[in-house]
Amino acid sequence: MEQLERIYAPNYRPSVQDILHTRVPTTGVVQVQFTIKGCIFRVYDVGGQRSERRKWIHLFDDVNAIIFISAINEYDQMLAEDRRTVQKS
Structure with a gap:
C-alpha cells in the first residue's frame, strides 16, 4: 500500500x-527444453488449479524424474476457485 503513489504515477517504470x-x-x-552435456531436459510449468490438473497426466510418458515445487508461504492460503477451502499444497 505504501508504494501505490509511486506505482500509479503516469511515468511509472517497474x-x-x-x-x-x-x-x-x-x-x-x-x-522449456534445454540440453546439458548432450542430455535433453524438459521442464513443465503446470497450472495448479483444479481445472488444470487433469492436463498433467499427458506429461508423464517417458518421465525419469519429477520435481514438485510448492511455495512454503501458501500453506494457509485459500483455493482460487473456492475461497472457503484451504489449499492442500
Missing part, C-alpha cells in the same frame, strides 16, 4: 524488485 514481486498464475502447460 524496478527490478517490482518485477520480482510480480506473480502471474500459470494456465495450461508451459514447456
